[in-house]
Structure formats: structure tokens, C-alpha cells
Amino acid sequence: MADIRIPFNRPSFVGRERAYMEQCLAAGQLSGGGGFTRRCCELLEARLGCGRALLTSSCTDALEMCGLLLDLGPQDEFIVPSFTFTSSANAFALRGARPVFADVRPDTLNIDERQLEALITPRTRAIIVVHYAGVACAMDEICAVARKRGVMVIEDNAHGIFGKYKGRLLGTIGTLGTLSFHETKSVSCGEGGALLVNDSTLVERAEILLDKGTNRQQFFRQQADKYTWVDLGSSFVLADLLASMLLAQLEAEVEICSRREEIWRGYQRGLSAWASANGVLQPTIPPDCDSSYHLYHLILPNGGVRDRLLAHLRTLGILGVFHYQALNASPMGLRLGGRIGQCPVAEDVSMRLVRLPMFFSLTGAEQDQVTDAVTRFDSF
Numbered sequence: 001m002a003d004i005r006i007p008f009n010r011p012s013f014v015g016r017e018r019a020y021m022e023q024c025l026a027a028g029q030l031s032g033g034g035g036f037t038r039r040c041c042e043l044l045e046a047r048l049g050c051g052r053a054l055l056t057s058s059c060t061d062a063l064e065m066c067g068l069l070l071d072l073g074p075q076d077e078f079i080v081p082s083f084t085f086t087s088s089a090n091a092f093a094l095r096g097a098r099p100v101f102a103d104v105r106p107d108t109l110n111i112d113e114r115q116l117e118a119l120i121t122p123r124t125r126a127i128i129v130v131h132y133a134g135v136a137c138a139m140d141e142i143c144a145v146a147r148k149r150g151v152m153v154i155e156d157n158a159h160g161i162f163g164k165y166k167g168r169l170l171g172t173i174g175t176l177g178t179l180s181f182h183e184t185k186s187v188s189c190g191e192g193g194a195l196l197v198n199d200s201t202l203v204e205r206a207e208i209l210l211d212k213g214t215n216r217q218q219f220f221r222q223q224a225d226k227y228t229w230v231d232l233g234s235s236f237v238l239a240d241l242l243a244s245m246l247l248a249q250l251e252a253e254v255e256i257c258s259r260r261e262e263i264w265r266g267y268q269r270g271l272s273a274w275a276s277a278n279g280v281l282q283p284t285i286p287p288d289c290d291s292s293y294h295l296y297h298l299i300l301p302n303g304g305v306r307d308r309l310l311a312h313l314r315t316l317g318i319l320g321v322f323h324y325q326a327l328n329a330s331p332m333g334l335r336l337g338g339r340i341g342q343c344p345v346a347e348d349v350s351m352r353l354v355r356l357p358m359f360f361s362l363t364g365a366e367q368d369q370v371t372d373a374v375t376r377f378d379s380f
């Protein structure tokens, strides 16, 4: 097997990461709640216009906080797209709630808003939406159904930081939104995330859940003379050392986003003739959406072709990957009531999808090699 010359992801440093991390080390506060955490939260709140942003150690943690904030329990159901990462469902299933899997739209691979009405029952508490690849779900339709049926909308915005729907920033439209700063994401600190609290009545409790069920955040602000155990919670906070790296990346938003858009457009242009000649689907962005250009994917005619393309890229030292396996048909999904055949689009796409290398420091020459390797593939 050839050595990988072009990885699927390479951590990319864009500016002041090292300098800020040095400052953090010198200042001697490495744990959560320090100056860099405060600056990241203020930056996110100002830039996104969300009520309150809380840094967490992952998007998964932020989603678990959503489950706690909703007081979900075994009597409850939540609707979740089948084509997503396990955390979008796991975080709520952890509280005992039952996932109801919705299929996705074949064009954007986002939750199919036309199915929601039929999936809502008197037990439904929340609709989890995932803006796949940073392209917005049909939020007007989703929020209208949710309002009508008294259900909360939670945006798992792991992919879509700075993406927009009809001019509104993703993660700020639902009652709660989450972000991921995992190494593979556009803005990263290795492992990290954020909870965006868009409903001001939930802020105080969110701060308590974040910090092991204590009112320590109020104590830090001198709003309490001591802190103690006041609610459920866990250790969801991000270390300030990681927040120092994150701040450098957040400050480089324009540079990061424009480079990702350039790479995405380069693939779209370079692969279009090959794709249309061979029945390969390229991604589409509906007119209402400003994408965050988180990832570039192709949908091959069938699973066999997909696997042969991945193997072909590997022999040329290029790592493409697939994801997600439809959750309704996964071992855990089946245990929680999912059925094979329940989400035909998600099940089909999970066999046919390929993601190409996409990261800030991908060079033009590397992208040309990937494009060239893909367009030389003819084993359909």
C-alpha cells in the first residue's frame, strides 16, 4: 500500500496559535474559565449575535448539555436525522430519550423537513438538525412545524460555523446551537466545542451544568460569596490552554473561510466534467444558504464504485474517506427502535459517499493532484 502523501486532514495553524499558547503557559492558568476562554466567548457572542456562548471540551459535550437543559428522560422522544455523527443522537439517548430517525433530503443530505409533521408525537420534545457540510437545513419550515407542535429545535452545527441561512448565522436560529472545534473542523483547537444559548432564560442553568452542577461561574463574577452543588452537571469546560489556540483560529475567520471556499470551488470546477460524464453527484448549495464550506463530498453511482475510488486514491497516496453510517441501521440505532429500510436516502448515501482532502493548508499543487487522481478514475 502506498504511503499517504496527501492526508484527509492536516491540522493547520493560521496565525497566533503558538504565541497565545505561550502567553497562556506564562500566565499560569491552564484550566477552564481563564482569560482566553472569556475572550473566545466574547468573540463568539459578538460575531454570532447569540445570547451566550459557553466553551465546552467537545460538540458532543455541548449536545449532552442540551439534553440536560431539556430535562430529557425515558418518557421523551427526539427527532434526529439518520445521516449524522453518533453524537447528534447519543447525547440525548444518554438521558434515556428515544431517537426517532428522520431521513435526509437527497440534495443537501439535511433532515427532510417534509417528514417532520408525521414523526412528531405527544412525546416529542426536540428536533435535532444538522447543517450537513455547513449548508443550512430548511430552517423556516422546520421552525414553523416545531412552533406549531410545541417542540424545541436544537442545531447541531458541528459543520457550519459562520455559515448562514437567509442571512442568519447557523447555530443561532434554534433555541440552542452547538459548535465543534475538533481537529477536522474549520476552526479547531484539537478537541473543543461550544454551546450557543439563544434563549436567555436558559443561560443561568447552562452555566451551572457546564461546571459540575455548581454555581461557580456566578462565584467568579462575584455574584455569590461561595459556590456549591446546585443542580446536575458535569465537567464540560474547555481548558484555557486550548482556548488560547482556539482564539487564534477564531480571529483568523476571514482567512480560514475564504481559503476553504476557494478549495471547495476548485474541486467543484475541476471535477464537474468528469462527474457529469460518469453519473457522479457533486454537492449543491440552495440559494438561501451561505455555506461554511466545511467539507467536499461526491456521491458515486453505487457502493462498489465508491470503494474502488477510495482504493484508487489510496494507491496514489491520497486519503479520501467515507461517513456516516445511517444511524437507524446501526447496531445501537436498531436497539433503540430503528429499522433497516426506514431511511432509504441515508442508507443509500452512506454506501456511495466519498469525502476528499479538505483543510486550510492543502496547497494548490496538492489539490491539483487530488483532482487529477479523481478524474483519472474510470472504473465505473
Ligand SMILES: Cc1ncc(COP(=O)(O)O)c(C=O)c1O
Residues within 6 Å of the ligand: 057, 058, 059, 060, 061, 084, 085, 087, 088, 130, 156, 158, 159, 179, 180, 181, 182, 192, 193
Ligand atoms: C454532525 C456532528 N455532530 C457532532 C460531532 C461531534 O463533534 P465533537 O468531536 O466535537 O464532539 C461531529 C463530529 O464530527 C459531527 O460531525
